[in-house]
Amino acid sequence: MSVKMFRNLVQQVKQMINAECGIMDENGLILACTDENKTGHTVNNLQQVLESDKQLVRLNGKTYQKVNINNRYEYIVYLDSDSEESARYLALIALNVKNMGIYYDEKFDRSNFIRNIMLNNILPGDITLRAKELHVANNAYRVVFLIKTEGNKEAHPYEILLSLFPNRIKDFVIVIDEESLVLVKELKSKNDEKEIEKTANIIIDTLNTELMIKATVGVGTVVNNIREIGRSYKEAQTALLVGGIFENEKTIIYYNNLGIGRLIYQLPTTLCKLFLNEVFKNNSRDMLDGETFHTIQKFFENNLNVSETSRQLYVHRNTLVYRLDKIQKLTGLDLRKFDDALIFKVSMMVKKYLEKVEKKM
Known part of the structure; x- marks a missing residue:
């Protein structure tokens, strides 16, 4: 109490x-x-x-x-x-x-109940009965926001989130650990994407301005049964993990928008290494310097458009063509061709994933 x-x-x-x-x-x-x-x-x-x-x-x-x-x-x-x-x-x-x-x-029992569903600490057969006892709607559209914070350890983001989402019947704020909180939010409809985006932005902006805390939010998919909250939570976890590898500049990461990163994340590391060895024979990737990688990144950002890329890099068009020719000579991949560009893009993501895995080991 x-x-x-x-x-x-x-x-x-x-x-x-x-x-x-x-x-x-x-x-x-x-x-x-x-x-x-x-x-x-x-x-x-x-x-x-x-x-x-x-x-x-x-x-x-x-x-x-x-x-x-x-x-x-x-x-x-x-x-x-x-x-x-x-x-x-x-x-x-x-x-x-x-x-x-x-x-x-x-209030505490409701939050604890939702927490137990997320962490799979309650039998599926008991969920409906317990929801009825606690007056928690069994069928409602809900989505899980997993908030990772870093910075001031003395700050209390839990209290801030409670004040942001005061409806204790429909919305639940749950502490997972010292750096992780969860918001389980009820929505009006399954396709309420604007509300989801608005909520995620409010969380990021408020924690930043009120507590000077940097936060990242992983968002699961919308579920319509209380039993599926655990799935949305796992998706939010995956969003943060995959986003932390491939989109670490983003503060809000949606499970639905992980793209090819989710596919790579699920591949065995042995298969990833085999793919890299196949693409970059004789460690040709290691011969590319930082300036070359920056050029490649800009080239991809501009949809393989040579003129626009050279303009943004403040270099002559012929200079960019020379760099692309050099990349082709070293790797055997002509990035002006869609298929080769796709292979190189995927290989860069695979390399990022392997570096993250090896760092954890």
């Missing part, structure tokens, strides 16, 4: 009641008190209150009321007064505490 909520409550009580008011857990630890100096201290000799069959107990000039949540006494509210009026006030305060506890527990 959020202690901050309790402290806000007792501060409101302080404005209305001229008596000390406090909220304790079942062990007597004061979680919130109108006398802030007592917060965090433990009250001894509560045994008589805990063992009493009565919910309301008067003892040594104070009135205590136990708060029952889910058939268990979880909190004790007290007032430093034993008058009848105090008992009425205490009943209202205890009701507030109970409602807060139920609300918080429901």
Whole structure:
């Protein structure tokens, strides 16, 4: 339960009641008190209150009321007064505490439930039943955003995301680890691409401006059954992994737009090495310098257009032709031809993938 909520409550009580008011857990630890100096201290000799069959107990000039949540006494509210009026006030305060506890527990249980589905920690047969108990829609369009953060470890992106997506019934913010959070967002329709893009951009921009945190978002596909949330989560993971290799300049990566990178990512490394050896015989790729690779990149960006590429590189057209001839001589691939350009492009991506794999080993 959020202690901050309790402290806000007792501060409101302080404005209305001229008596000390406090909220304790079942062990007597004061979680919130109108006398802030007592917060965090433990009250001894509560045994008589805990063992009493009565919910309301008067003892040594104070009135205590136990708060029952889910058939268990979880909190004790007290007032430093034993008058009848105090008992009425205490009943209202205890009701507030109970409602807060139920609300918080429901919210936590929902988030935990969604987390268990994503991580495959719940039996498929139990999902529908548990969703009904927690009032979570079984059939709704949802998409998973996996957010990876880097930078300030003292920042709290979880709180920021909660404030951005306050609908606790339809949207769920879940902490995965120190650097990873998940947003499971409900959509109005399966093809609500504008809303997905808008949401991803809001996350990136807000974390950057509010917390000065660099973030990358992987987006899974839209699913329409709660059981499929785990699939969308795995897709978001794959989007970040594949995007980190082939599109590391992007901050938002969609599983649906991974293209050939997804195919390469699923290939065995032995097959990738065989392909590179076949394309670049005698390690001809290693003979290409940084300037040559920059030229190739620009040439691909301009759809193999010699004139436009030479203009952007600020070189004469004949200079670019000379460089392309040199590449052909070294590799046997004429990048002005579509088939050869495609082979070279794929080989560059395969090389990137192998370098990433070898770096992890």
